[in-house]
Amino acid sequence: MLCYPRGTVASANTERKIPLTMVDQLTDANIMAALSQVKDPEIGKDLVSLGMVKAIEITGSIVDLTVELTTPACPLKAKIESDIVDGLAALGATTVRVDWASNVKRSFGGPAADLIPGVKNTIAVASGKGGVGKTTVAVNLAVSLARDGARVGLLDADITGPNVPMMMGTSGSHVTGVGSRVNPVVAHGVQMMSIEYFLTGGAPVIWRGPLIHSAIQQFLRDVEWGELDYLIVDLPPGTGDAALSLSQLIPLSGAVVVTTPQEVSLLDARKAIAMFNKVNVRTIGVVENMSGFICPDCGTEHDIFGTGGANSLSRELGLEVLARIPLEPAVRTGGDAGAPITSTQHPSSDTSVAAAALRELARTVAGRISVIAEPFAGARAS
Ligand SMILES: Nc1ncnc2c1ncn2[C@@H]1O[C@H](COP(=O)(O)OP(=O)(O)O)[C@@H](O)[C@H]1O
Numbered sequence: 001m002l003c004y005p006r007g008t009v010a011s012a013n014t015e016r017k018i019p020l021t022m023v024d025q026l027t028d029a030n031i032m033a034a035l036s037q038v039k040d041p042e043i044g045k046d047l048v049s050l051g052m053v054k055a056i057e058i059t060g061s062i063v064d065l066t067v068e069l070t071t072p073a074c075p076l077k078a079k080i081e082s083d084i085v086d087g088l089a090a091l092g093a094t095t096v097r098v099d100w101a102s103n104v105k106r107s108f109g110g111p112a113a114d115l116i117p118g119v120k121n122t123i124a125v126a127s128g129k130g131g132v133g134k135t136t137v138a139v140n141l142a143v144s145l146a147r148d149g150a151r152v153g154l155l156d157a158d159i160t161g162p163n164v165p166m167m168m169g170t171s172g173s174h175v176t177g178v179g180s181r182v183n184p185v186v187a188h189g190v191q192m193m194s195i196e197y198f199l200t201g202g203a204p205v206i207w208r209g210p211l212i213h214s215a216i217q218q219f220l221r222d223v224e225w226g227e228l229d230y231l232i233v234d235l236p237p238g239t240g241d242a243a244l245s246l247s248q249l250i251p252l253s254g255a256v257v258v259t260t261p262q263e264v265s266l267l268d269a270r271k272a273i274a275m276f277n278k279v280n281v282r283t284i285g286v287v288e289n290m291s292g293f294i295c296p297d298c299g300t301e302h303d304i305f306g307t308g309g310a311n312s313l314s315r316e317l318g319l320e321v322l323a324r325i326p327l328e329p330a331v332r333t334g335g336d337a338g339a340p341i342t343s344t345q346h347p348s349s350d351t352s353v354a355a356a357a358l359r360e361l362a363r364t365v366a367g368r369i370s371v372i373a374e375p376f377a378g379a380r381a382s
């Protein structure tokens with residue numbers, strides 16, 4: 001689902017009388033000139049030089065445009081749309097209809113990228129310690145991006161504690177495939193791979209380093225991921241060998257670090273960010289999870305784990321706080337039931353603050369990834 005259905009009508013002042021001389025201004029060249037004044041606020045360049053204007057059709061004072069975004073999970077689509085309408089209204093357009101398309105660009109390279117040739121972006125979700133909501137964030141990020149119309153994969157790289165199948169309602173599913181190629185398991189519009197899909201009877205995984213390494217390599221190379229806009233990777237918690245070697249092994253566009261507001265968790269988040277710096281993986285930002293609890297009985301917000309921790313962390317390290325997600329019982333019950341909260345709540349009737357924050361997080365991350373991809377796109381074009 002797109003944020004707006006394709007063919008959304010954005011109407012300028014339809015009542016206004018347009019002098020004929022003004023309608024004459026509605027030419028392809030003038031429209032392109034006006035659109036070259038409209039910037040993609042995220043990337044900071046205009047729509048024309050970014051090649052985002054794909055078609056223009058003029059019928060009297062009505063203009064139909066096809067605009068290609070760098071992500072269907074459009075954080076700033078409404079802003080771009082109103083800037084387009086303003087620009088074309090100044091040329092005399094009475095109605096501007098924008099048909100949104102998207103073309104997600106690739107944002108990583110290097111030799112390991114050849115393992116997953118159809119994947120455009122890879123986003124690690126990491127945390128300094130377990131239990132802070134890393135898998136919860138990873139699954140909801142994946143589901144939200146898929147609901148916005150992106151092609152999404154979710155790789156459960158937490159080999160010794162694989163929780164993705166349970167949270168996505170696919171426990172007991174098994175991989176299918178031909179020869180050495182295996183198909184991902186699909187649920188909530190997301191293609192997934194987890195070690196659990198290879199196990200029977202929930203046997204505990206006691207694999208050590210080298211085996212984990214080769215399992216992940218196979219998850220990248222031998223899985224029929226096909227074309228994916230985003231591959232979300234649920235990394236093992238911590239900053240030990242497992243997380244470190246996986247963040248080197250998997251070609252990553254960037255990492256999202258999940259923390260809770262209390263000091264002890266922030267301390268571990270700092271270590272996770274230092275780990276990514278060490279292996280030259282960009283930290284996109286920090287998510288503060290379990291950030292306040294709104295009492296369902298009295299409506300008062302309680303800061304169970306303290307407050308403002310991610311803020312000071314972000315100031316200290318120059319990182320963005322991408323989202324604050326409150327503690328909400330429905331997040332846990334959704335996870336336990338295999339129905340992530342962003343899959344069950346509809347944006348228009350959303351009563352969950354956490355669901356809205358997670359959905360917003362997905363769009364923010366997609367926007368930041370578009371910015372990371374821009375120099376890669378430029379390099380390819382030149
Ligand atoms: N914002 C939240 N509100 C309520 N429960 C949450 C929230 N975030 C995570 N949980 C619950 O906390 C537990 C730990 O989360 P999980 O995502 O498994 O953490 P991790 O992957 O970091 O170990 C799970 O039961 C999950 O449903």
Ligand SMILES: [Mg+2]
Nearest residue numbers: 134135158163
């Ligand atoms: Mg987990």
